[in-house]
Amino acid sequence: MSQEVLSPVLETIVATATAAAPAFAATTPELRAQALVAIANALEANKPGLVSIAMRETGLTEARLTGEVTRTAVQLRMFADTIVEGGYVDARIDLADADFALGARPDIRRTHLPLGPVINFSASNFPFAFSVMGGDSAAILAAGCPLIVKAHSGHPELSDATAAVAAEAIQSVGLPAGIFQLIHGREAGVAVLRDPRIKAGSFTGSIRIGRLLADIAASRPTPIPFFGELGSVNPAFITAAAVAERADEIARGFLTSVSGSAGQLCTKPGFVFVPAGTKLAAAVSAAATELPEHRLLDPRISASFAERRDAILAATGVTPVIAGGVRFDELGHGWVTPTVVTVSLANLRAGREALLEEAFGPLSIIVETPAGTDLASLMPEFYEGNLTGTLHLSAEESTGTTANVAELQALVAAISQQVGRVLFDGWSTGVAVTPAQQHGGPWPATTNDASTSVGTAAIQRFQRPVAYQNAPQAFLPEALRDANPLGVPQAISPAGVSKQWGQRWG
Template identity: 50%
Template sequence: MTTATLSLTELTAAATSAAKIAAAASDAERAGWLTAVADALDDNAAELVEIADSETSLGTTRLTGEVARTSGQLRLFARVITEGSYLEAIIDHADPSATPPRPDLRRILRPIGPVAVFSASNFPFAFSVAGGDTASALAVGCSVIVKAHSGHLRLSGRTAEIVAEALRGAGAPEGIFALVHGRDVGTALVQDPAIKAVGFTGSIPGGRALFDLATSRPDPIPFYGELGSLNPVVITAAALRARTGELAAGLAGSFTLGAGQFCTKPGLVFVPAGTQFAAEVAAASKDKPALGMLTSRIAEAYPDGLRSFASVDGVDVVSGSVDQDAAAHGAAPVVFSTTAAKVLERPEQLLEECFGPTTILIEYADRDQLSAALAKVPGSLTATLHAQPGEDIAGLVEQLSGLAGRVLFEGWPTGVAVNWAQQHGGPYPATTSLFTSVGATAVRRFQRPVAYQDASEDVLHPALREGNPLGIPRRVDGELRLP
């Protein structure tokens, strides 16, 4: 199911054949495949963590937890497909008396076909070879070809071996999963006519280049890219008065977590003008250690981003040093401070993502100025609001809802639960679509709706048959019916 001896054309041909078999398999069969992969990852966790730590410097504690998250989300998708509502089965019976007469229509979501997945650098398990994109695509009956990330090639290869062996042992068809390497191969993969959708987590330039390739094909395909995110935080004056120390400590822990290499790192923090919050955050951050970064390329880019912020007149460094060698000594935390007026003046420079342990405190004079500055913030995965009970925050909540896919209250965004309600996606450039890459509804990316009109029972998917043999939730003649 994964071999370096096959050409890309041979791999995509095998994936096409496997996708037909996977689409015809029952939900219980595919759930068995996912569970087998989850068990295999858990059984080999110690070996995988050792390899991952040698390539990413993320530490065994973090990586051990990430393996558990990865196997856990595989099991979640097994539950999702056996529960059945993911199919969105709808039946509208014929009504000859209607004007005009209505035929019998039955609609369901079907797998889209072979999917290309691009691994992320910052989550070598959860957003990588056996990560959420792979799991959600396999769950609904798609085959998957993963392009390994250059930052953890050895780990990718070993993980792929484990995944392929588990799938084979569980009875999945040959060709349902494969791993490829190299930028040129990745580009060719997006353009291969056999590929019907792409999942990507990475940089804005890289993601945008692949997005443009996917949409400029003779047959354009969906490109589900998670790109850049600033994840703004808004703190009201009342919240700051009530819990300054708590907020400063929470922010310091969040923006430095994992050397600031989380896609949900709070990169912008809007605070009322005229407070001592910057000093509080500086104090809370001063003992946070410098940490190794994922790749030398990321480490070299971090100081460049710091210098870009510091070069803007009106931006102050309140903690840490801009002049650092992150590649040699690890990335050290840096806290900046500026004003909402300066953000309105220089959004093209201050509203750029800097991947690493840094954040910008932005002082606002009043709600109007805050609203104006927020309007300049590009789409994000998260937006966070810290306020006190009884405050009028309805307008802020509405604005934050418009720029992010997940709005948090009294918390911090570095942490993404893998469950039914999660939304991990937001307006561009956070993502290139409206869907989530985490949680139960991530499967929706790799399905397309098909309606069957006046079809005989024997040709219908079991989910659309009259007696509901699968026992799943369905909407029948406009009414939601539970099993």
């Protein structure tokens, strides 16, 4: 708990971020939007060079990485429009009310201010979209918080190159270098997270490291919010009618989702529940016509995947549908093809220690449930929080008019209780970057299930509400002024309504 002294280099970085905070907080949304778009444009302009480094460092394919740069640029541009539109500050104005139910009420106005310097720990599996200038970084800068990124050790050269591109773009719009700085090394990251000048942390990675960092943030003398996106196995449920209707289509989508990015996605479907006796496993086997070998991100992930895969294959009653494999090269990188297995519900219960933990890589488990299984009860029986849960219905079941509708609705309610996103008739990989997106979920999917790390609501993590009481116009934040110079949505509560509160309900 005692405060550490930072190294001279880190001290300069944290001091620079801290010094930049007040002026950055006071920038106009337009200027921050210009910075975000300048970064987006610069990333796209430098795409070939950046993708080439990323391919070498991560083993991900050119197609995947090229698409990821585009996604990263789109995220930055989305936040540019989000902050200029202004709804993100949730401006509320309660006009003074002499007739208020509890006696005369002053004028009260509430907006959100940026938290101050934030550290973002990059992910390994999205070297652009959840890394140096990924979604968390975009949200932090959009909110007006100075950003310190802790580079992931899996792509240090790409991190430096991305940072150089971003820094030049930031300076091109006249913003100071102190609003964005990059550091390397886990010890450096932990030291910065512990520093009292840092006001929040974000993270994408493993449960083990995420918990470690979350505990550090919570146990500081001054605790700070920590937004970690950790582990998820993303259970899916497929009805007998859905399998009967379109087994091949479901099998192909499933296989694409399991094997894409070599299965190294937090939203990879790890478990698929189907009624025993349906032909999903056969359809999956038939769909596995072409299974190119892909490299996993690094030797640690490779070793861990091989170990998890061995344990799963060795569990009682586990039958391979697609045998797949892991081949290690001389650098310790694992080269993989997908593995899909089936297991009965009874054997999942018996083998839960081996089977339930996330296997980060191209592996998924089809669980065959006997007739009469209460599917809704399986969610709490087997799982804690997950990022996603999926349900495939037949066309007729989707109308909500079949005999099993109540059972299906109970399953949807059970899934909703334990995930951040409920999908129908699709697969959980591929997270749309949009206003309504929710990429989160109860522990251990995240450390904080009230927040999202994808979509416009992600900016809310880095803001804090402040109310102003009877403030003269000259001393109000612009978002709260009568003249509304920023043109933000203002929710105005008039005088004279409080005595009617609740009248309709009693």
